[in-house]
Amino acid sequence: MAMLELDGLTVSYGDLTAVDGVSLRVAEGELCCLLGPSGSGKSTVLRAISGFETPTGGRVLLDGVDVTDLPPNERDTSMVFQDWALFPQQSVQENVEFGLRVAGVDAAEREARARETLELVEMDGYEDSRPGQLSGGQKQRVALARSLVVDPDLLLLDEPLSSLDRRLRETMQLELKRIHDRVGTTMLYVTHDQDEAFTLGDRLGVMDGGELVQVDTPETVYDDPTDRFVESFLGTTNFVECTVTDGRAPTLSTPFGVAFDAPVDGSGLEPDDAVTVSLRPERLAFAPAAEAEREMTPQTAGDGGESAVSVVATVEETVYRGADLRVRLSAGDADLFVEPSVASAPNVEPGDRLAVRFTPSDALYFDASGARCR
Structure with a gap:
């Protein structure tokens, strides 16, 4: 069964159509990457799924339930942002516990789940540190832990590694793949980096001009592109x-x-x-x-x-x-x-x-x- 289904999703701003009739099914436990150049509409798709953007057409279904008109807090999704968005005045432990606190989870369970998730992302021992004391890669691990700890049905990741240097980005790609394989959370990952998409994705969805041009395995998209744009965007030729x-x-x-x-x-x-x-x-x-x-x-x-x-x-x-x-x-x-x-x-x-x-x-x-x- 599809954990996420987009049925003709459209997002317009006046005369500008940012997302044009996108249909996509993401299976439970799958890690699917949306790949495309800047302005292709991939981040807008993510915001519409999470409830931060209101579609002008189409539907968003999570685990078979139509959530198109529901606010973000009533959707079982969690978002990892490009800029980490950690609270600087709070400790690592407090940052990771934040979503659980909002959900009304008691203190003992919050602490236990946060520590378990920090161990998963290899940040145990940093519970009392502040974000300003962490490296970029460590901040990204904390942001990932904060999203994973609430155990969402769907984890949305909006170019979370783009601000890291190349070596650290490649390391974090492998770490994220390891974490996904371990926890099995359904993930939709947005990137403009084809190497990142090839490393992470079970399937790739290539976007151009607000449209979803092709969806398939990385091997098929590279070897059997549907049009010249896909061929030009993936690799060099x-x-x-x-x-x-x-x-x-x-x-x-x-x-x-x-x-x-x-x-x-x-x-x-x-x-x-x-x-x-x-x-x-x-x-x-x-x-x-x-x-x-x-x-x-x-x-x-x-x-x-x-x-x-x-x-x-x-x-x-x-x-x-x-x-x-x-x-x-x-x-x-x-x-x-x-x-x-x-x-x-x-x-x-x-x-x-x-x-x-x-x-x-x-x-x-x-x-x-x-x-x-x-």
């Missing part, structure tokens, strides 16, 4: 603008100076139509041109007999990025980049030539509207 020369195959003319047959249904494509080809850098094979040109022709047999597209490109620049090296190339009238690990990267400099190869089935294809060609 080379978008190559091509033109249909024959709609039957369909055959695509590329700015590399070669043509190839795309493994998609060409029934909706006509000659001269634009098709964008997405080439993920991890799917591009390359080698110094002096070694590879002898065996690489414009189209040569690849694995399983599939024709591979190969081009010779010129190195324009290299950018050292620690674990990997980004090599930007010019190939005909287009730019490409590859990202080999530093350990496997060839020793290249601007002006050097590389032979680059890909198989058409490793690419993704999008029509002029951005819709996926399949």
